Amino acid sequence: MELSGGEIIVQCLRDEGVEHVFGYPGGAVLHIYDALFKQKELKHILVRHEQAAGHAADGYARATGKPGVVLVTSGPGATNVVTGVATAFMDSIPMVVLTGQVPTPVIGSDAFQEVDTVGITRPCVKHNFLVKRLEDLADTIKKAFYIATTGRPGPVVIDIPKDITDPGIKIPYHYPNKVKMRSYNPVVKGHLGQIKKAVKILMEAERPVFYTGGGVVLDDAAKPLTDLVDTLGFPITQTLMGLGAYPGSGKNFLGMLGMHGTYEANMAMHETDVLIAVGARFDDRVTGHVKQFCPDATIIHVDIDPSSISKNVRVDVPIVGPVKQVLKDMLKVVNEGDKKPKQQALKKWWKQIDKWRAMDCMKYDKKSELIKPQQAVEMLHKVTKGDAYVTSDVGQHQMFAAQFYRFDKPRRWINSGGLGTMGFGLPAAIGVQMAHPKADVAVVTGESSIQMCIQELATCLQYDLPIKIILLNNGYMGMVRQWQEFFYDSRYSQSGMSVTPDFVKLTESYGHIGMRVEKSEDLEGAMKEAFSHKDRLVFLDVVVDPAENVYPMIAAGKGHHEMYLSPGSELV
Amino acid sequence: MRHIISILMENESGALARVANLFTARGYNIESLTVAPTEDLSLSRMTLVTSGSDEIIEQITKQLNKLVDVVKLVDLTEGGHIEREMMLIKLRAERTQREEIKRLVDIFRGKIIDVTDTSYTVELTGAASKLNAFIEAVNEELIIEVVRTGPSGIGRGPKGLSL
Ligand SMILES: Cc1ncc(C[n+]2csc(CCOP(=O)(O)OP(=O)(O)O)c2C)c(N)n1
Ligand SMILES: [Mg+2]
Secondary structure (H helix, E strand, C coil): CEEEHHHHHHHHHHHCCCCEEEEECCHHHHHHHHHHHCCCCCEEEECCCHHHHHHHHHHHHHHHCCCEEEEECCCHHHHHHHHHHHHHHHCCCCEEEEEEECCHHHCCCCCCCCCCHHHHHHHHCCEEEECCCHHHHHHHHHHHHHHHHCCCCCEEEEEEEHHHHCCCCEEECCCCCCCCCCCCCCCCCCCHHHHHHHHHHHHHCCCEEEEECHHHHHCCCHHHHHHHHHHHCCCEEECCCCCCCCCCCCCCEEEECCCCCCHHHHHHHHHCCEEEEECCCCCHHHHCCHHHCCCCCEEEEEECCHHHCCCCCCCCEEEECCHHHHHHHHHHHHHHCCCCCCHHHHHHHHHHHHHHHCCCCCCCCCCCCEECHHHHHHHHHHHCCCCCEEEECCCHHHHHHHHHCCCCCCCCEECCCCCCCCCCHHHHHHHHHHHCCCCCEEEEEECCHHHHCHHHHHHHHHCCCCCEEEEEECCECHHHHHHHHHHCCCCCCCCECCCCCCHHHHHHHCCCEEEEECEHHHHHHHHHHHHHCCCCCEEEEEEECCCCCCCCECCCCCCCCCCECCCCCCCC | CEEEEEEEEECCCCHHHHHHHHHHHCCCCCCEEEEEECCCCCEEEEEEEEECCHHHHHHHHHHHHHCCCEEEEEEHHHCCEEEEEEEEEEEECCHHHHHHHHHHHHHCCCEEEEECCCEEEEEEEECHHHHHHHHHHCCHHHEEEEEECCCEEEECCCCCCCC
């Protein structure tokens, strides 16, 4: 079979099992778009801004575990997609991003729509390629998928000059079914000696805690994690990225930890004697002040990426390997050994934890006439029976969604944790709904964040995506306002966001259903009505208390035991 | 502490940029860096001199290993190794100074490779510390220009860093 470069790209994607490509055309990729036009299998989703193509592919990957694929043109197409690439990079999301480039003979001449895409994206990709010869194209695409999806996943950019896709030049097509790279060999198994050593320490633990993160979700290791935690009877806290791996309603779950983590989770971290970290990276939003982090603990760390280990916090027992396999091996060692966890000590530990829990650190005023954002998220949970895919933007609403939706399954909570990209939620939901057409997909967003990719409402109409947008409208960049209230004496510098479009009308003008709710008593009805429209996008503008803050809160750089608690919470 | 890290990497365009980028992006020190192809044209060998605490050096080697183009790497400072750097140094050399400079070059086992009425250009090879010592030994006012390659290094003994 002889194919042109454009045709090779399309064929490679099909051979790779790709079903959806999120993109936007332009000069440098016209040959590729022409090849797309001539086939039916590969579905192209036309976004309204390349940033959204990145986030949509990213959301697709988070919801399915399969790599998301993006196609954009050179120059501005490539620069627009960078935010999407960086967002995926920070959260280790597998993605393959194809960018057009000016023809090879004019590279370096400041040609029309030329940018050094490989240079610009280098610091925020797992790897990138510039294809210089047509003969290398298929191999490069194979390598890109291999690199993106193995080891610690991440985005890979392939920059493709226009002459490479010339329809007039055809070569024999062959898609390699295997890749071998001498320079890239991700670890496939954790060291059994280390695993045994870790289990021995766990059996001696008196105040143990599991601290797990996005790596568990990425490696589909929810089942072995849950089994191990329940077998040992240890408490577990999860990071913002790890939510849903161990069920949010599970009895051993302490809630999220870190800056807006629960009192019980953060106190347990502070007092623990054995910390077992799995697929988590000791991010500063989690550790607070590293000098005060888990002061008494022996730390076990399971991670696929050796560079994550002892990066921010010194680890005592490192285990490098895929978390799923390591957790399974650990469970086996536990089950086959004759030692049991220290029941007496654990009982005492749980008693202490229950005291912390009794403080009810996330309580809020449920009698308020103004709708509380927490209440809106709880209502969303109720109406969707806790079974929706929830994407989010960045701010208070994101934290409320994380705290109050209580995700019971992995891959249901989809948010930009590492980069914290406002504008992520709606396009990510496009990717999720594309992957799961029948599922309830909700975007929990803020009036500031939603405006950063609002144009994607048109994409939702074009592809009949019945997404539900739950806007927690507080008239502020709430999270910014909260910091200004706490740390800048309430000087609300540029954080007001009262000037917004009429979201109901705006949504209607895009061809969707817009609704607005202002009173607590109307919330349930409105939410139910929104979700009753099974095949329509509904934008529900929920007017919430503008003064509400996210609690608990650890100020940046403070220790886990130094939390701001909600007014009315009392230490017991 | 000063470390010499020797890296075997794919001889791809951009590979050097990835290493350089890593150091700036993560704020690591980089004292010198040399690269050239090896007997296998698909590979290049890079020698990198850096400094930092043990934790930082551990991160540096891990992060370098993570780069897809890096095939293998070794921290030469962890074992017996030989380090060599070449320096070309142009010195003002007039009448009375000429004899003295020549003597100094001999002591350091260097070579004078270019001569004019008023100058000598000296080639000197050795560990970085030896080159530093030479620079210390000549009168500062006589130095016209110094060009150094940066160290390259190799492990002692019969074993080599190869695939
Ligand atoms: C692209 C981008 N710009 C700026 C920020 C900084 N930032 C973090 S939260 C926030 C406010 C978000 O406001 P809104 O979407 O209304 O959410 P709220 O906190 O009010 O729930 C800002 C500006 C960011 N995270 N991303
Ligand atoms: Mg807001």
